[in-house]
Amino acid sequence: MTDTITIRRPDDWHVHLRDGAMLEAVAPFTARQFARAIIMPNLSPPVTSAASAAVYRERIMAALPGGSAFTPLMTCYLTDDADADDIAKGHADGIFTAAKLYPANATTNSAHGVTDVAHIMPVLERMQDIGMPLLVHGEVTDSEIDIFDREAVFIERIMDGLIRALPDLKIVFEHITTEQAVQFVDSCGPNVGATITPHHLHINRNAMFSGGIRPHAYCLPVAKRELHRLALRKAATSGSAKYFLGTDSAPHEVHAKESACGCAGIFNAPYALESYAAVFDEEAALDRMEAFASVHGPNFYGLPLNEERVTLERTSLTVPNSLEAVGSALVPFHAGSELGWRVVQA
Ligand SMILES: NC(=O)N[C@@H](CC(=O)O)C(=O)O
Ligand SMILES: [Zn+2]
Numbered sequence: 001m002t003d004t005i006t007i008r009r010p011d012d013w014h015v016h017l018r019d020g021a022m023l024e025a026v027a028p029f030t031a032r033q034f035a036r037a038i039i040m041p042n043l044s045p046p047v048t049s050a051a052s053a054a055v056y057r058e059r060i061m062a063a064l065p066g067g068s069a070f071t072p073l074m075t076c077y078l079t080d081d082a083d084a085d086d087i088a089k090g091h092a093d094g095i096f097t098a099a100k101l102y103p104a105n106a107t108t109n110s111a112h113g114v115t116d117v118a119h120i121m122p123v124l125e126r127m128q129d130i131g132m133p134l135l136v137h138g139e140v141t142d143s144e145i146d147i148f149d150r151e152a153v154f155i156e157r158i159m160d161g162l163i164r165a166l167p168d169l170k171i172v173f174e175h176i177t178t179e180q181a182v183q184f185v186d187s188c189g190p191n192v193g194a195t196i197t198p199h200h201l202h203i204n205r206n207a208m209f210s211g212g213i214r215p216h217a218y219c220l221p222v223a224k225r226e227l228h229r230l231a232l233r234k235a236a237t238s239g240s241a242k243y244f245l246g247t248d249s250a251p252h253e254v255h256a257k258e259s260a261c262g263c264a265g266i267f268n269a270p271y272a273l274e275s276y277a278a279v280f281d282e283e284a285a286l287d288r289m290e291a292f293a294s295v296h297g298p299n300f301y302g303l304p305l306n307e308e309r310v311t312l313e314r315t316s317l318t319v320p321n322s323l324e325a326v327g328s329a330l331v332p333f334h335a336g337s338e339l340g341w342r343v344v345q346a
């Protein structure tokens, strides 16, 4: 039995670091494990210009522990009146790594998102031309569509047409949750990839209702049936270069989660690597973890692989019920449970 694994230092291709006191509280957890991360732009107000991304990046750098070598990779939040010139210039200047499509009102802080992809076609054409990846929160927002079907319907209504119209656009289907998304991504060329979160590999929708309502298991896209979780596990551990690590760590203050209308988002940054390692171990695929965590993402984005290494050891680790953050506590994913792996050398 393998008792330690040493892999290239991973990157997190989808994370919410927030701003202000929350940023200061959560950034060290991500920077401890990951060399780089794609920083989500859904602040309030959202990061829609290269200038606002540049100053947000400065705030992230200021929140890192001294000596941290962590690199935030910034993204542009697309709106109906996104400016192709500003986005292309921000990309050329090394400020924007990618741009993010939130369908309007699909998720947390997405009110300013895109109401119809037709509005941003000129921007997407420009992104295709310059090789800038489009990151997609892939859910329709139509309230008549059952919440568990919104990703699958998004593929039919939006994704299929998008790749037909822009066959060379680099697209990351973010935080996929369904068998249909796996089939879609597999059917596309190498310019279409997907991130998979640790929580969608661990939980199915029952977790939200286990003995009562469990707000800390609620995120968007919402966890689906067991068959979908199994399809995601298969994809993540398959060795396919299309799938890579993206935690979607999305912290919210406890009072905002434990509420009559609780926010969507799971805070998994503190034990993200341990959480993924448990999955790869259970799937007898520890030898494929490095590719998923540290190789496929940089290759998709055209960035160099990290040269540093991280070691995990097989051991029993109890995840605390809450972590003290600035001003309030945060509840991490796996709170109160055991994980069989621990990062020993980060
Ligand atoms: N994943 C979530 O449930 N929430 C994210 C937004 C997102 O990634 O959709 C957040 O910002 O809280
Ligand atoms: Zn999302």
Ligand SMILES: [Zn+2]
Binding pocket: 014, 015, 016, 040, 248, 250
């Ligand atoms: Zn997210």
